[in-house]
Amino acid sequence: MQHLPKGTEIRGKWNGKLYRLERLLGKGSNGQVYLATSGSRATYAIKLGHEATELQGEVNILASLDHSEKDRPPFLLDVDDVILQGVKVPFYVMKFVPGIPVKDYLQQQGSHWIGVVGYRLLERLTQLHEVGWVFGDIKSDNVLVNEYGRVELVDYGGASAIGRSVRQFTEIYDRGYWSAGSRMADPAYDLFAVAMLWLHALDSKRLIQLTKTMLPQNRHPRELIKLVRSNSRLQPVENWMEKALTGQFEHSREASQQWREAVRLSQKVKVPDDRVKGWMAGLLGGAIILSTSAVIIWLLQ
Amino acid sequence: MMKQILLITDGGSNVGESPIVAAAQAYAEGITVNVAGVVDEGAIGEYGAAEIAEIARAGGGISQIVTSRQLSRTVQMMTRQTVAGTIRHAVNQELRQLFGVDNVGALAPPKRAEVVKVMEEMEETMSLSIALLIDASASMKPKLAAVEEAIRDLTLSLQARTGSSQVSVFHFPGDAQHAYCVMDAGWTSNASKIGSLFGRIRMRGTTPTGPALLQVVDFIRETCGRISKTEPMEPSTQTTRVESNGVRSDYVV
Secondary structure (H helix, E strand, C coil): CCCCCCCCEEECCCCCCEEEEEEEEEEECCEEEEEEECCCCCEEEEEEECCHHHHHHHHHHHHHHHHHCCCCCCCEEEEEEEEECCEEEEEEEEECCCCEEHHHHHHHHCHHHHHHHHHHHHHHHHHHHHCCEECCCCCHHHEEEEHHHEEEECCHHHCEECCCECCCCCHHHCCCCCCCCCCECCHHHHHHHHHHHHHHHHCHHHHHHHHHHCCHHHCCHHHHHHHHHCCHHHHHHHHHHHHHHCCCCCCHHHHHHHHHHHHHHHHCCCCCCCCCCHHHHHHHHHHHHHHHHHHHHHHHC | CEEEEEEEECCCCCCCCCHHHHHHHHHHCCEEEEEEEECCCCCCCHHHHHHHHHHHHHCEEEEEEECHHHHHHHHHHHHHHHHHHHHHHHHHHHHHHHHCCCCHHHCCHHHHHHHHHHHHHHHHHCCEEEEEEEECEHHHHHHHHHHHHHHHHHHHHHHCCCCCEEEEEEEECCCCCCCCCEEEEEEECCHHHCCCCCCCCCCECCCCHHHHHHHHHHHHHHHCCCCCCCCCCCCCHHHHHHHHCCCCCCCCC
């Protein structure tokens, strides 16, 4: 499918709603996502698919997620077909999620935002895991950050039910690629990808270099841990990273709490200057003893 | 059960039976043949490229020409697409007969949702046997590490499926005059069991793609029981669910 120009009108064949395309937001292997408006000023994200079955698969997942998480506004707003230049194109409509990819956000705002951003991301994943789903395709482009570290995930169409095979993943974030476990959807799969997200965001050069030079049979989490241990910006969450990369977290709630604690610990003001150093105390003591004995000797005389 | 042969090669065959005829024979026996052409430097040549495309067409599968870096991803994608495509084809046929619509996309969205749910369930649970046939002629030597990696990666993905999956690995040409291809690993579903595959291969010049293909078809016939396109899937749940939606397919008896 070609890139559709701004102003293209999309009228659904079944539900009859009218949308106006504003700009292309992203392209995937199975479709294109556009920013669109409808009627009032409301903005939406519309995904136009290449193939009905594949797109419907995503729609089904979004609908299941909406069903599992009834407390939030629904992801899926409309599902329909449109005829574009004589070709029937299936599409679905979601709310538009503003924000920038987490890697860019940390670059612009500074890596000290990683604590808040990470905590919000892990809390969101915990919710998702607790209703039986794994996000799967965690990567910078799918983790959007808004003002003050507010995180939203996009591309829920690639999510997988826990226990099934992971539907969609990106090679360098994939646990299987690094010989660190299976491609079966479990909470630890997402947590591994979250650790990879921080490595990618804060140490992308060395990570990319590693993927290019390392022989496939040598790919192993210990190589990733080496990167973590030699990166000062990841030092506060070093232990967390190691646990996530080696699948030691059983529950994401636990992972989220430990993340918070690790970050909090690094924020505590370090006060080495307030504490009196040993040799200074010794010197002071010595001086007191010396002067007291001098006074005593003087008095006795 | 669904059966596939995945041929990984870098050029044209030059000995024995035509690989196109061999692939057509495989397809006639219910085995889909996919072909990944691997080229790192230079072109694959017009003849090689055309043959690769035609083997896949004859074998009811898909083909793609890629570099060795892209091989893992391509092998995964082709396997997945073949499974999805086969199911889609069967379902569309049923839809035509039952409802007179061309394909899943022609159904109203709510109905489409139900049908696709069933199709995806089949994709995830259907048992799958994939025989990998690796061209190990001299020019393939620098690419064999990438081939091994792709096989490991595919096995890892298959292991995560709900349905049972197994792979076997062959390379050609064989050592002896009459062995066109050699088995490196029999049916297994465990990625760790596929160790170093091609360590001791003696590279030779000929490329008997056709005869090797036919030998693998024999192997599948012997080891996977009677091959038929309409073998039942796992019984129980899906069967009833499929029928409750009014959609039956070749895979559900």
